Amino acid sequence: MKEIIDLLKEHDFFKEMPPKLVDDIAECGEKKSYKSGENLDREGDPADYMYIIRSGRIAVQLHHPTKGDLTIMTLNSGDLAGFSWIIPPYRMQFDLKALEKTSVIEFDAKCLRDKCEKDYHLGYLLMQRSAAEMEKRLHSTRIQLLDVYGTTN
Amino acid sequence: MFTELQTDLSQLTENNHSQNSWTPVLYKIVNKQIENDDLATLWMEPDGDLAIDPLQPGQFNMLYAYGVGEIPISVSSLLSPYPQISHTVQSVGAVSDAIFKLKVGDQIGVRGPFGTAWPVEEAKYKDVIIMAGGVGFAPLRPIIEAIAEQRDDYGEVNFLYGTRDPGSILFHQDVISLQSDQSINFQITVDHSFMNWRGNVGVVTTLIEKAEFDPKNTIAYVCGPEIMMRYGAYALLDAEIPGSNIYVSMERNMKCAIGHCGHCQYGPLFICKDGPVFPYPAIKDYLNIREL
Numbered sequence: 001m002k003e004i005i006d007l008l009k010e011h012d013f014f015k016e017m018p019p020k021l022v023d024d025i026a027e028c029g030e031k032k033s034y035k036s037g038e039n040l041d042r043e044g045d046p047a048d049y050m051y052i053i054r055s056g057r058i059a060v061q062l063h064h065p066t067k068g069d070l071t072i073m074t075l076n077s078g079d080l081a082g083f084s085w086i087i088p089p090y091r092m093q094f095d096l097k098a099l100e101k102t103s104v105i106e107f108d109a110k111c112l113r114d115k116c117e118k119d120y121h122l123g124y125l126l127m128q129r130s131a132a133e134m135e136k137r138l139h140s141t142r143i144q145l146l147d148v149y150g151t152t153n
Numbered sequence: 154m155f156t157e158l159q160t161d162l163s164q165l166t167e168n169n170h171s172q173n174s175w176t177p178v179l180y181k182i183v184n185k186q187i188e189n190d191d192l193a194t195l196w197m198e199p200d201g202d203l204a205i206d207p208l209q210p211g212q213f214n215m216l217y218a219y220g221v222g223e224i225p226i227s228v229s230s231l232l233s234p235y236p237q238i239s240h241t242v243q244s245v246g247a248v249s250d251a252i253f254k255l256k257v258g259d260q261i262g263v264r265g266p267f268g269t270a271w272p273v274e275e276a277k278y279k280d281v282i283i284m285a286g287g288v289g290f291a292p293l294r295p296i297i298e299a300i301a302e303q304r305d306d307y308g309e310v311n312f313l314y315g316t317r318d319p320g321s322i323l324f325h326q327d328v329i330s331l332q333s334d335q336s337i338n339f340q341i342t343v344d345h346s347f348m349n350w351r352g353n354v355g356v357v358t359t360l361i362e363k364a365e366f367d368p369k370n371t372i373a374y375v376c377g378p379e380i381m382m383r384y385g386a387y388a389l390l391d392a393e394i395p396g397s398n399i400y401v402s403m404e405r406n407m408k409c410a411i412g413h414c415g416h417c418q419y420g421p422l423f424i425c426k427d428g429p430v431f432p433y434p435a436i437k438d439y440l441n442i443r444e445l
Contacts, residue, residue: 059354071346073355076363099351140356144344148378149287149317 286377
């Protein structure tokens with residue numbers, strides 16, 4: 001079975017990151033599995049974890065009082081989840097729910113934040129790469145909001 | 154005077170077309186499939202001795218609802234034996250609504266075929282990405298049919314389909330078949346989900362990460378709302394697919410369909426005769442010009 005460090009070295013998010021920094025990040029991670037329907041995190045909870053999905057699928061959801069759980073986007077193998085760990089006040093903005101049996105690398109957010117405080121280069125690289133991913137998702141969400149498939153486009 | 158004009162027009166066109174391309178050929182509806190609330194597929198056969206020429210994937214016909222008007226609609230399947238034709242129509246205006254409401258046995262006028270075709274042959278022995286958004290599935294469907302017929306001649310085939318919500322998914326039988334077809338990597342996503350939807354949620358461009366392809370040896374076909382095609386092309390370029398290997402199908406209001414009236418002029422191009430299928434480099438400079 002592959003070690004976390006090996007999994008991170010193969011992942012695009014950590015590509016071209018100095019090996020020492022990847023080692024530091026790996027120290028904060030552990031492998032975990034979630035059953036279908038199980039929540040990894042809930043909106044409003046402290047953002048204590050960042051996730052890399054190894055297999056399976058996660059829904060990013062909001063709960064609506066009458067419509068139930070609304071899925072805003074789905075995340076698949078290789079995707080990251082839980083970006084609230086890096087931005088104060090470190091509170092989850094959405095629910096994260098496993099849609100099927102899902103394996104992740106779960107990173108302890110406090111462990112990561114402490115390392116970022118001690119090594120600003122590590123902090124910069126994680127923030128830079130997280131910001132790029134968040135920008136992609138913001139862009140996707142804006143396109144979703146345009147409702148381009150409506151009949152009036 | 155009018156008779157003289159008709160004579161002139163028929164002389165003008167008789168050398169280039171088997172029929173006068175100004176005059177609709179009479180067809181009748183022989184089958185109708187309601188796809189969803191505002192969308193139907195109509196199968197038509199000639200109602201007389203005249204028929205239009207065979208269509209190629211990506212080409213369109215001008216469909217004339219008698220007494221209402223005429224609109225361009227791409228061919229949505231080429232499985233029916235000639236001279237039967239198949240078009241999928243969304244009710245979005247007076248003419249499309251009139252066509253949407255036609256019943257089996259009703260008559261319709263057909264002019265065509267017009268425009269450029271998807272270069273399906275060019276994808277042989279290469280990987281393929283077909284990116285469809287919403288009703289854009291319909292013009293791309295004949296590509297899937299053509300590839301399926303000679304599947305061994307193509308590399309990895311990826312069909313990425315994005316639509317508004319689970320209720321607007323087109324061609325349910327095709328989708329079911331594609332989901333179980335091991336020879337095609339079919340991925341579907343919706344922009345807005347319902348509670349019981351267990352599939353992907355997000356824009357269609359996010360599906361590129363699930364596609365299997367060698368960027369330098371891939372042909373991509375994109376069809377959907379113009380915004381979706383613009384961002385779809387960006388995402389394909391970001392995935393290092395050369396722009397010259399990306400094809401898009403453009404849409405504009407059309408009247409004559411043969412490049413005379415200018416309604417569909419797009420910069421120096423006419424969508425009706427230079428398109429609707431264009432290589433991305435041919436139109437990329439115009440896609441970002443406002444109000445073009």
